[in-house]
Amino acid sequence: MSLARSELQLHRDPTRRMVGFLIGAMVYLAALAVTGGLMVGTTINRWSDDLRGNLTVQLPGVTAAGAAEATGRIDTVVSTLLETQGVAGARALPRRELLSLLERWLGRGNIPDDLPIPALIDVTLEPGVRIDLDDLQRRLAREVPGARISDNGIVLDRLVRLAHSVQAAALAIVLLVGLAAVAIITFVTRAGLAMHHETIELLHLIGARNNYIARQFVRHVVGVALVGGILGLLAAAGTILGLARVAADIDVFRWPTISLADPQLVALLTLPLVAAVIAMVTARLTVAGALRRLP
Amino acid sequence: MRFCATRGAPEFVLVVRFEHVGLRYENGPNVLDDVSFTLEPGSFHFLTGPSGAGKTSLLKLMYLAQRPTKGRIVMFDRDVTAAKRRDLPGLRRRIGVVFQDFRLLNHLTALENVALPLRIAGAKRRQIEAHVSELLAWVGLSGQLEAKPPTLSDGEKQRVAIARAVIGRPRLLLADEPTGNIDLDQGLRVLRLFEELNKIGTTVVIATHDRSLVSTIRLPELRLAEGRLTVHQPARAQPTEGSTRAVPSRGGL
Numbered sequence: 001m002s003l004a005r006s007e008l009q010l011h012r013d014p015t016r017r018m019v020g021f022l023i024g025a026m027v028y029l030a031a032l033a034v035t036g037g038l039m040v041g042t043t044i045n046r047w048s049d050d051l052r053g054n055l056t057v058q059l060p061g062v063t064a065a066g067a068a069e070a071t072g073r074i075d076t077v078v079s080t081l082l083e084t085q086g087v088a089g090a091r092a093l094p095r096r097e098l099l100s101l102l103e104r105w106l107g108r109g110n111i112p113d114d115l116p117i118p119a120l121i122d123v124t125l126e127p128g129v130r131i132d133l134d135d136l137q138r139r140l141a142r143e144v145p146g147a148r149i150s151d152n153g154i155v156l157d158r159l160v161r162l163a164h165s166v167q168a169a170a171l172a173i174v175l176l177v178g179l180a181a182v183a184i185i186t187f188v189t190r191a192g193l194a195m196h197h198e199t200i201e202l203l204h205l206i207g208a209r210n211n212y213i214a215r216q217f218v219r220h221v222v223g224v225a226l227v228g229g230i231l232g233l234l235a236a237a238g239t240i241l242g243l244a245r246v247a248a249d250i251d252v253f254r255w256p257t258i259s260l261a262d263p264q265l266v267a268l269l270t271l272p273l274v275a276a277v278i279a280m281v282t283a284r285l286t287v288a289g290a291l292r293r294l295p
Numbered sequence: 296m297r298f299c300a301t302r303g304a305p306e307f308v309l310v311v312r313f314e315h316v317g318l319r320y321e322n323g324p325n326v327l328d329d330v331s332f333t334l335e336p337g338s339f340h341f342l343t344g345p346s347g348a349g350k351t352s353l354l355k356l357m358y359l360a361q362r363p364t365k366g367r368i369v370m371f372d373r374d375v376t377a378a379k380r381r382d383l384p385g386l387r388r389r390i391g392v393v394f395q396d397f398r399l400l401n402h403l404t405a406l407e408n409v410a411l412p413l414r415i416a417g418a419k420r421r422q423i424e425a426h427v428s429e430l431l432a433w434v435g436l437s438g439q440l441e442a443k444p445p446t447l448s449d450g451e452k453q454r455v456a457i458a459r460a461v462i463g464r465p466r467l468l469l470a471d472e473p474t475g476n477i478d479l480d481q482g483l484r485v486l487r488l489f490e491e492l493n494k495i496g497t498t499v500v501i502a503t504h505d506r507s508l509v510s511t512i513r514l515p516e517l518r519l520a521e522g523r524l525t526v527h528q529p530a531r532a533q534p535t536e537g538s539t540r541a542v543p544s545r546g547g548l
């Protein structure tokens with residue numbers, strides 16, 4: 001002799017697997033989006049540090065003969081740089097230093113006097129200040145045609161902006177996935193209410209409180225969301241580890257190494273719980289709305 | 296089957312009071328039209344009337360499955376036409392209903408069906424099982440505890456439905472054609488169960504158009520016809536124990 005655990009027996013509903021799968025897929029997507037966003041964030045920080053540290057301004061090359069005349073232009077650029085807010089120091093690399101750098105490659109005494117050698121100005125930036133490099137570039141070029149900030153700096157600056165957009169997109173994905181989860185739970189709860197309306201009406205008529213009925217739905221969808229969410233998270237962990245292995249071989253761009261031990265990635269563990277909370281609240285509200293229509 | 300009587304201060308003065316109640320469905324004609332009556336605690340009535348007279352509709356108003364189109368209904372001294380939704384479940388639990396179409400849940404066993412009111416009230420598993428199997432044995436279904444309604448005969452289903460209605464010791468028992476599918480012997484047995492409940496204070500209303508059942512015991516009759524309700528005392532009324540009075544507040548022919 002035994003009594004059923006619950007009257008509605010929602011665990012027998014055919015929608016269970018489908019919903020579990022969908023929630024799993026959503027947690028998977030959200031986990032990848034969160035990971036991507038966090039990785040990009042780490043990268044931005046590193047790049048920004050580089051940007052903040054220093055940059056190089058390059059003037060058009062001059063031959064040995066024109067070197068004397070070029071010093072005036074170099075001084076103009078240096079003083080413009082020093083007037084710029086956020087610049088801590090600017091130092092022109094002496095031509096001799098440049099030559100000795102080149103000699104390492106070309107051999108001592110092998111540098112012809114008529115080889116144009118660019119002038120390089122090493123700029124140190126004040127920590128914590130971000131400079132609009134595009135604007136600085138324009139001002140320098142006005143003073144001394146041909147002066148340009150080394151490509152690296154500008155590209156990095158643009159990359160940082162791109163990275164911020166990527167982070168915004170990742171956030172949008174997470175929000176969208178959350179909304180889709182709400183929609184799915186609403187849908188499946190409505191389907192359950194319709195499928196079991198006779199049982200629900202009877203329970204209502206013999207004096208069941210709304211909470212008694214809602215609890216059965218909530219317990220069901222929370223269970224499904226947790227199982228689906230955990231499976232989705234495991235799949236995401238597999239994908240992230242796979243990507244990490246590939247990324248480990250790439251050393252350029254100071255790409256961050258991906259590690260699941262990263263304290264930031266621990267946030268991923270909350271995703272199945274978030275899915276369960278979404279399921280709980282959505283199911284409760286949906287059932288309450290439906291029961292309000294009964295006498 | 297034994298029920299323990301509980302004596303002491305009465306929980307309520309009136310079980311049911313209808314004041315000028317009218318009911319119509321959607322755009323249909325008036326099913327009930329200015330119905331007024333009162334049921335006192337411990338009373339026992341038949342509710343009679345031709346098919347379609349509105350017996351089931353009247354019971355629905357009493358078990359709070361339907362709101363009246365007009366008028367006021369007081370149950371257990373509470374005005375249910377003005378009551379808050381969250382107070383209704385508590386009132387419904389004091390009412391046992393034998394539905395005309397049984398309303399058993401086909402995916403649950405007889406035992407589980409009968410156990411529903413106790414589960415809803417939060418009773419312990421052990422108590423439920425002992426209590427329910429005892430009652431099912433009493434209605435002659437000890438061999439079908441684990442049977443599901445689709446495998447039961449109509450008469451057996453009706454007995455399961457009756458068991459579910461009385462398991463929670465309701466203060467008001469509403470039975471809609473409770474003997475419609477069983478033979479007279481079984482019908483009398485069911486009546487005796489209702490009488491026993493009535494003796495310990497349960498107010499009983501049995502809707503039926505089975506005249507042979509009505510003639511077996513002398514009970515006052517609530518008669519429905521053309522949307523009106525009249526109260527008829529039994530032909531040779533004998534003052535039996537308990538008050539079995541229904542007072543027509545107004546109306547009637």
Ligand SMILES: Nc1ncnc2c1ncn2[C@@H]1O[C@H](COP(=O)(O)OP(=O)(O)OP(=O)(O)O)[C@@H](O)[C@H]1O
Nearest residue numbers: 320323326344345346347348349350351352353504
């Ligand atoms: N849900 C409903 N919607 C519309 N009309 C209804 C509804 N329920 C009942 N009616 C109508 O109300 C009238 C009374 O029905 P009711 O079921 O109360 O009669 P009854 O006396 O119980 O009949 P019976 O003896 O056959 O069970 C009938 O004309 C019926 O068609």
Ligand SMILES: [Mg+2]
Nearest residue numbers: 350351395471
């Ligand atoms: Mg009827």
